[in-house]
Amino acid sequence: MEKFEKYNYQTEESEAKLKEFISKVNELSTQGFISESASAEVVAAQLHNTKLKHRLAVLQRAIAEEEKKLGINSSTGSSSGKAAKVGGAPKKMSATVRDRMSIRDYLTEVFTHALRTAFPDLEDKTAAVAPTNEKYVAKFGDYQCNDAMALCKIYKDKGVKKSPLEIAQSLADVVNKELASNPNLAKVVDKIEVAKPGFVNVFLSRVYAGEQLKDIVLNGVQPPSLDKRLRVVVDFSSPNIAKEMHVGHLRSTILGDAICRLLEYLGHDVVRLNHVGDWGTQFGMLIAHLQDTYPDYLTKSPPIADLQAFYKQSKKRFDEDETFKKRAYQCVVSLQKFEPDYKKAWDMICDVSRRDFQKIYDRLNVTLTERGESFYQKHMEELVPYLEKKGLLELDDGRKIMWGDDRGLIPMTIVKSDGGFTYDTSDMAALKHRIEHEKANWVVIVTDLGQGVHFKLLGECGKKAGFLDPNKTRLDFVGFGVVLGEDKKKFKTRSGDTVKLSELLDEGLRRSLDKLKEKNRHTELTPTELSEAQQAVAYGCIKYADLSHNRNLDYVFSFDKMLDDRGNTAAYLLYAYTRIASIVRAAGVNIDDLVKSAHTTPVSLEHPKEFALAKTLLRLNDVLTLVTRDLCLHHLCEYLYDVSTAFSEFYDNCYCIEKDEAGKIKKVHTGRLLLAEATARVMKKCFDILNINTVHKM
CATH class of the missing domain: 1.10.730.10 (Isoleucyl-tRNA Synthetase; Domain 1)
Incomplete structure (x- = not known):
């Protein structure tokens, strides 16, 4: 401990702060707001607290310097050759096939280390490093750390005067010291420069660039090293059975596929799910119409290649014929009980749609695993008592609903007044299944922005229900805007129909x-x-x-x-x-x-x-x-x-x-x-x- 005695806890800044604080306390005491004895106790406590905080910062800095000399990584307690967490010693950066990473992320670690070394009282801060605008690369380097201005404001709020240029120079001094002693950093960075008003400019090394490009030629383009391989479920495309895919499905299909391809390339275990709409009221009316139009459908395959026209016919009857509507609802009940004749009719309808969907997917070179709403029927049945046992469902005019975090918004309808399930139910059951059965570390749902509130509510309810833990599972709603025609209106045909x-x-x-x-x-x-x-x-x-x-x-x-x-x-x-x-x-x-x-x-x-x-x-x-x-x-x-x-x-x-x-x-x-x-x-x-x-x- 003798080597630490040279660090005195009293500095000009801390003394100035204490004098200002004591003056304020004395003023309050004089005005009668606090007693004289209490003011003395407050001043003593503040003085002691200031001493301890400063002594802790000094000790941490001294320990870090000693560990650095010994080659110890404080974040892991191991040799500095091991990978470090952000804020520790910079991670090893080499041009080997096994050790590739984002240069920006690496430099962020370097400057975070510099920030916490130069300013130990800001140990919770992470540096921000960004690529330099291409117009100014030749003059100002390839990357910049622009934290000095923000740090200047932080110190100003604390009553400490530090110029951005002074702060930038302090950061640069630490990095330059590291540059002189760390061959891995020296391989990547050619030089560091400080520019007004407070930029730290980083110039990359030609040698490093040459080694990286040689690696690309010899070994192909390799992904950055992966800290942890995740199991990712991506839900995208999701058309409705008995309806043709239209331009509205274009964005979900293309975006979802590209996200899958990126994550697969990075090395994650990706499950591509097509959550098709293959369950619900519309199938009741389709089955009822099938029974009337092709009464021999059980023995002879019906010619319903044009499923879109077939759907329109059944929908017209459903809207205009009350007797047909009642039959349709009864067909839904029979289907949900998986009665053989009704399930066979449903299978026929789904197969026609699948063939049409597959033609589109083949043309776009997209692969998916279909797992529609029907898959979750039994899981929906299990979900209701699960939520009831946790006391999360409320009765509302015959419905069973569940609230998210904000009761000022809308709730999720888990059970309808007639006892049926909804999209809310199937999405809750699907999320629970993906986390508990698929063991997903990350769930990505790709659909239009109009469903943003629904999926925000889904995430909130999943957390309340206990199966979505944000510390273990990442949930992303990937929303997207509308495809417009050149008239800036929703993209449709000249007749006003949706574009197939x-x-x-x-x-x-x-x-x-x-x-x-x-x-x-x-x-x-x-x-x-x-x-x-x-x-x-x-x-x-x-x-x-x-x-x-x-x-x-x-x-x-x-x-x-x-x-x-x-x-x-x-x-x-x-x-x-x-x-x-x-x-x-x-x-x-x-x-x-x-x-x-x-x-x-x-x-x-x-x-x-x-x-x-x-x-x-x-x-x-x-x-x-x-x-x-x-x-x-x-x-x-x-x-x-x-x-x-x-x-x-x-x-x-x-x-x-x-x-x-x-x-x-x-x-x-x-x-x-x-x-x-x-x-x-x-x-x-x-x-x-x-x-x-x-x-x-x-």
């Missing part, structure tokens, strides 16, 4: 073929290549137009815009990818030989445009981490566009292949070809996550 998804995809194919022919691609590609390009452009543009918009907002559906090969569109990006992929072919280099050359030839990063492209490629894991947090795929689309733009600038300024006047190749820059190959691989990985097919010729 199959017809939308057909129109996309027609328009993409016209676009390819407009550019004379049909004269350059084989029929097979043309068909592949047509489908890649059509389906890719439809998906990208959706995913590239913030899902929380409505977006305008326009074939003209999404098929434009300029700007941030799938058409432009697919063309860019094929151009990059063609460079190696144009150089006459075998791709296997190029990959092998990465062992001996460094990736070329000397030119500013080469290094700018390299650093853009290195941001992939930053972006994937961000998308994992907020489940907004437009971040990845913006990144893909950034990569394409950075490559164009590189390609315009740096020749990969040099030719003589006769057009013959006189020099091939292998280091630049390796950079082009790394770019193509990163773009391909982004396309794969977005479920957009690429082609090598377009």
Whole structure:
């Protein structure tokens, strides 16, 4: 303990604060608000408390310094070579295949460590590190820690004067000290600079960038290392049986699939569930209509291929014929008892719908496991006594309801007045099943924003019921806006009907073929290549137009815009990818030989445009981490566009292949070809996550 005696608990700041406090207490005593003896006790207690707090901060700082000398990680009690928690010593950062992570997250750990070292009284604070705006990278570095301004305000509120520049310099001093002693950090960071009014700028190392890109060429694009593999249930698409999939199902299907692909790529155990509407009143009227229209349905399969028309006919009868309506309700009761004849009719109707749904899923290259509302019938029956036993259900005009946190909103209807169940019941039962039976650590529900209140209430009721523990299970409602027509109104046909998804995809194919022919691609590609390009452009543009918009907002559906090969569109990006992929072919280099050359030839990063492209490629894991947090795929689309733009600038300024006047190749820059190959691989990985097919010729 002798080594700690040099740290005196009294500082100018603490003395000033104490004098101010004592003055206020004496003033209150003089005015008669507190007794003289009480004021003395308060002052003594405050003085003692201040001493203890400051002594604790000093001891923690001293201990941290001693542990650092000994190579001990205070967060784990182990060697500093082990991974540390945020706020401890920075996590090891290397260019090995097994140890990849987001550079932004790594630098956040570095600066959090610096913040808590330089300012131990702010030990609960986490640093904020962000990529520098691309316009200012050359001058202000690749990443910035901008905490100094916020910390300045914190100290100002405490009555302590510290300038943002002074705070920034303190952070930089700690990081520079770490930079001089930590080879892992020195491998990533070239230098640290402080700029007015209080920015700490981080410049990445060319050596580190080269090693990372070499790794991409040799081993492919690998996901960031996973702290914990989670079991994730993603509920998406969810059309209704007996109704055709329409444009309203487009966003849920595309968003849900991309989220699954991202989480699967990161290494999570993903369950893709299609919570179809296959239970309820509508099946009563469909079965009753089936019995009347095809009385021999039990022995002869009825020709109900056009299920949409069949549904409309049964709905018309249900609305207009009271006798038919009563029969329909009775059919529902019989179906829910799983009576054989009624279940067979229900199976027939569901099978017709499934075949139609599957055609759409096949075209979009989406896989799902169907688990409709019917699956949860027995679980709904078990849910009611479960909630009653916990005293969570209330009677309300014959209904059994359950409230969330706010009684000013609406409750969940668990049992209707006629004894039937509702969507509330099936969703509660589904959530309980996913957590308890599927053992989900994370549940993601992808549906329109109009159902936001319902799913907020579902989360609240799940917590009240005791099966949803936020500390063990993450629940995300991934809401999305409406698809609009070019008139900025809800996207419909000219007749006012909902746009069928199959017809939308057909129109996309027609328009993409016209676009390819407009550019004379049909004269350059084989029929097979043309068909592949047509489908890649059509389906890719439809998906990208959706995913590239913030899902929380409505977006305008326009074939003209999404098929434009300029700007941030799938058409432009697919063309860019094929151009990059063609460079190696144009150089006459075998791709296997190029990959092998990465062992001996460094990736070329000397030119500013080469290094700018390299650093853009290195941001992939930053972006994937961000998308994992907020489940907004437009971040990845913006990144893909950034990569394409950075490559164009590189390609315009740096020749990969040099030719003589006769057009013959006189020099091939292998280091630049390796950079082009790394770019193509990163773009391909982004396309794969977005479920957009690429082609090598377009």
